[in-house]
Amino acid sequence: MTQLIQAKEGIITEEMREVAINEKVEAEVIREGVAEGRIVIPANINRKDREYMGIGSGLRTKVNASMGASLDYPDMECEKEKLQAALDAGADAIMDLSTGGDIDQIRKNTLEIANVPVGTVPIYQAGIKSIDKYGSVVEMEPEDIFNEIEKQAKAGVDFMAIHCGMTLEVLARLKNEGRFTDVVSRGGGFLTGWMLHHQKENPLYTQYDRVLEIAKKYDVTLSLGDGIRPGAVVDSLDRAQVQGLLISGELVQRARKAGVQAMVEGPGHVPLHHIETTIQVQKELCHNAPFFVLGMLVTDVAAGYDHIVAAIGGAKSTWAGADFVCYVTPAEHLGLPNTEDIKRGVIAARIATHAGDIAKYGERISKSDLKMTQARVKEDWQTEAKLAINQEKVLAKKKLNEETEIRIMNDKAEPMKIVAEYL
Amino acid sequence: MTQLIQAKEGIITEEMREVAINEKVEAEVIREGVAEGRIVIPANINRKDREYMGIGSGLRTKVNASMGASLDYPDMECEKEKLQAALDAGADAIMDLSTGGDIDQIRKNTLEIANVPVGTVPIYQAGIKSIDKYGSVVEMEPEDIFNEIEKQAKAGVDFMAIHCGMTLEVLARLKNEGRFTDVVSRGGGFLTGWMLHHQKENPLYTQYDRVLEIAKKYDVTLSLGDGIRPGAVVDSLDRAQVQGLLISGELVQRARKAGVQAMVEGPGHVPLHHIETTIQVQKELCHNAPFFVLGMLVTDVAAGYDHIVAAIGGAKSTWAGADFVCYVTPAEHLGLPNTEDIKRGVIAARIATHAGDIAKYGERISKSDLKMTQARVKEDWQTEAKLAINQEKVLAKKKLNEETEIRIMNDKAEPMKIVAEYL
Numbered sequence A, B: 001m002t003q004l005i006q007a008k009e010g011i012i013t014e015e016m017r018e019v020a021i022n023e024k025v026e027a028e029v030i031r032e033g034v035a036e037g038r039i040v041i042p043a044n045i046n047r048k049d050r051e052y053m054g055i056g057s058g059l060r061t062k063v064n065a066s067m068g069a070s071l072d073y074p075d076m077e078c079e080k081e082k083l084q085a086a087l088d089a090g091a092d093a094i095m096d097l098s099t100g101g102d103i104d105q106i107r108k109n110t111l112e113i114a115n116v117p118v119g120t121v122p123i124y125q126a127g128i129k130s131i132d133k134y135g136s137v138v139e140m141e142p143e144d145i146f147n148e149i150e151k152q153a154k155a156g157v158d159f160m161a162i163h164c165g166m167t168l169e170v171l172a173r174l175k176n177e178g179r180f181t182d183v184v185s186r187g188g189g190f191l192t193g194w195m196l197h198h199q200k201e202n203p204l205y206t207q208y209d210r211v212l213e214i215a216k217k218y219d220v221t222l223s224l225g226d227g228i229r230p231g232a233v234v235d236s237l238d239r240a241q242v243q244g245l246l247i248s249g250e251l252v253q254r255a256r257k258a259g260v261q262a263m264v265e266g267p268g269h270v271p272l273h274h275i276e277t278t279i280q281v282q283k284e285l286c287h288n289a290p291f292f293v294l295g296m297l298v299t300d301v302a303a304g305y306d307h308i309v310a311a312i313g314g315a316k317s318t319w320a321g322a323d324f325v326c327y328v329t330p331a332e333h334l335g336l337p338n339t340e341d342i343k344r345g346v347i348a349a350r351i352a353t354h355a356g357d358i359a360k361y362g363e364r365i366s367k368s369d370l371k372m373t374q375a376r377v378k379e380d381w382q383t384e385a386k387l388a389i390n391q392e393k394v395l396a397k398k399k400l401n402e403e404t405e406i407r408i409m410n411d412k413a414e415p416m417k418i419v420a421e422y423l
Helices: A003-008 A014-023 A027-035 A076-089 A103-113 A122-134 A142-154 A168-177 A186-198 A208-218 A239-257 A272-285 A306-320 A339-361 A363-377 A381-387 A391-403 A415-422 B003-008 B014-023 B027-036 B076-089 B103-113 B122-134 B142-155 B168-177 B186-198 B208-218 B239-257 B272-285 B306-320 B339-361 B363-377 B381-387 B391-403 B415-422
Strands: A062-067 A093-096 A118-120 A159-162 A221-224 A262-266 A291-294 A324-326 B062-067 B093-096 B118-120 B159-162 B221-224 B262-266 B291-294 B324-326
Touching: A003 A014, A003 A027, A014 A027, A062 A076, A062 A339, A076 A093, A076 A103, A076 A339, A093 A103, A103 A118, A118 A122, A122 A142, A122 A159, A122 A186, A142 A159, A142 A208, A168 A186, A168 A239, A186 B415, A208 A221, A208 A239, A221 A239, A239 A262, A239 A272, A262 A272, A272 A291, A272 A306, A272 B306, A272 B339, A291 A306, A306 A324, A306 A339, A306 B272, A306 B306, A306 B339, A324 A339, A339 A363, A339 B272, A339 B306, A363 A381, A381 A391, A415 B186, B003 B014, B003 B027, B014 B027, B062 B076, B062 B339, B076 B093, B076 B103, B076 B339, B093 B103, B103 B118, B103 B142, B118 B122, B122 B142, B122 B159, B122 B186, B142 B159, B142 B208, B168 B186, B168 B239, B208 B221, B208 B239, B221 B239, B239 B262, B239 B272, B262 B272, B272 B291, B272 B306, B291 B306, B306 B324, B306 B339, B324 B339, B339 B363, B363 B381, B381 B391
Parallel strands: A062 A093, A062 A324, A093 A118, A118 A159, A159 A221, A221 A262, A262 A291, A291 A324, B062 B093, B062 B324, B093 B118, B118 B159, B159 B221, B221 B262, B262 B291, B291 B324
Antiparallel strands: none
8 A cells, every 4th residue: 555545545554654744744744745646755665663654745845965976986885985975964765876896785774774765776786787797788688677676676676767767759859959968867768779679669658557656565665757858058947857757747647547656857957947848748748757867957167066056056946946956066077076066065955945935935934043043143153053053163173263262253343233232 | 547437538447458358248238338327346546466357238147245244253263264165166255244243354354355347325324323323313414424435435245235325315205105115225224214314315315415525536336325215016116216216217327427436226125016117217318337136036925935035036137237236144034144044145146147147148148058058968967067157066976976886867767878879
């Protein structure tokens, strides 16, 4: 019994209750949202001792941190450190995208250590295994993919990015319009290569019912992968991208009918003035399925600072209706993120979603800003630190100021003080 | 003869020509914009050997970096370093806000070293002198302020933040509505203290014609200071703030009539959903005077990361019509910025204005993004570095990748490669 099936039957589950408490709304609001598919609660039935979190309309916008070992960096301890850094920085969910090292063990560690929902992209491991087994990703057998999905579902993964909507129809539109960046999604690339090599339709599309069956069995929330997302702002909102969304919308409806929770992934590289349209089109075409965006990245010229680029896009997309934002680290477009990059990425994304949520929800969210303001007026550093998105910086600076006996401003020239004497 | 007077007379000046070349528009477009007051070219007649830069509608949005010595940090060499860091990072203008050390000499250095427009806030030095002379800011004589303005104008300062619109009427509205943060502008605070202490109107308002006279003589561009800007998102768009804008609008008209170039300063702390309104109200009330915003800061809870907070607000405000964006450094709300903070602040603001300009101007601006995309597809690191907002990061990472013989992704699993074989 998935959360969706229970919600449709009018049952308020323990998971829904926990989400309702965290969001400070009535449990019935959550049940209704889940029943209508506007809210998902990624909660694999095989995963115990963890916290539940809801994603969707009316809820605080959540931040995902993706990480994972690779062939070049297979170290497991390093992955644990990165995971801990993301959790400490306040990530609401973790995606393990490992493509190297002992992938099964790393996933197991992540599921054990993290108290938040954990997601994966099963085709990554299927692809890597295929390289080992057949020498190439494109020789992968459809059975390999389904086996991998089932194995990871059984292991307790809460949500999975699966690129079921990456079809020959989408590729035809990509080809006939042309695009600067072709396919930048890794999962999308694996499947595109496979489809073109075999001249066959994407098995995750033709056998979507099998995907639904597995997802239903373990209550895995589908994150319908945006395999065709543009890789540059100049490619935003082209026909291939919108074709992909059309198909995702159809897949969302089928998932809901099957009792499977589903959200939809979106770009990626989107100029600021395309964000609202991108989200509105998705929400309409996919019947208000929760939207999981990557970034969004509003310019391509700031390699090394893409966490800032994504903060701009993340705030605007949160405001426009994105429900779940994947962080971007300063290492994006340059290499793999280290622990510090991950921390910075999570904090930047949390700033973005908070700023966007103030615009989306108003005073319900800006209460923490009001408390901070009151603490600032009182010069109450301790409260300021407690309320800060990362208190380290506030405390470090306070310590430095105290040590050097330096005040932020000279008292006699401090405007708030001068005015306070009179007002 | 100010740029404005010449523009009104149909004269295209050398300065206008230089601005037109940089902006890739016809010189007549610039002349017309200056004549109508929609564009300013801060260009003090006493300052030579420098570059000219335009601020206003239709032009690339510019970034200002403020810095300055203080009583606690009076070191002149340190100021030179900070200035150089800001210029190297690509600041379009510098404001010297020194309130400590040898202020005259620091300003002289700034005017000599910087090739970009330089601004000041004369009341800072007047206030500091007043503390020395009378023991308090509020004992300042109006003559002290005018002398300071004239002295700095003569020295070659291109634009000055002067809080002529901070009036008793504004204070009455502040008092009758109430506000969490009262007055956070330093210049605004000095004048508020002065007005309340003497129970007299702001001399910069009552003797505004004297301000105009000096500005006209040296072609100093007035930056009408936003002394009443809110200090927290919860205070945004209150009656005091809008009252201040009404008065600024009247002062803009008087400046234009007097042949003085003028822009208007704005907040500050503005939630994302107030930005468009804030800018539209300013543009209407002030007859499309260029808008110089501080940030904008879209949340108060991210001390230590306010450059990111300001990047979110800076991008949105640029898109909504801001013409000039003052950077915010990671040290904001914590202490004084060091050289590294200044660099980070400038880069974050440049990312923000670029992202906003893509939305504001479309393909004219996103050409650099297209070039970057083409370089990425070709894996042409050198071009990528050249196009990057800060090439250091790209080159450092490239070097690291080469040294460790690590590629960003394993070739066999690289989606673009797989797809490229077939498409």
